Amino acid sequence: MQEGYSLDNAHGGARTVSSWVEGEPKPSFWFGLKVEGAPIAIESWRCSRCGFIEQYAKG
Structure with missing residues (x-):
């Protein structure tokens, strides 16, 4: 992990x-903030039953 x-x-x-x-x-x-490097879009996924959310930054 980074x-x-x-x-x-x-x-x-x-x-x-x-x-x-x-x-x-x-x-x-x-x-x-001073941003060094390229920002990576965050994708969010939500469980429709319980509402749990996971987030991913693919890149």
Whole structure:
């Protein structure tokens, strides 16, 4: 498994797909976080019976 974090891309109410970025989050004065590397879209799967959710970042 690799260390990483979920990146929140929402700005001004815009709807976007969540993404995962490898490494530790590093603060940025202008942008909140400095993103190094390419973000990978997160896919979510939900069980219709119990509501359990699994998330995957394939890439």
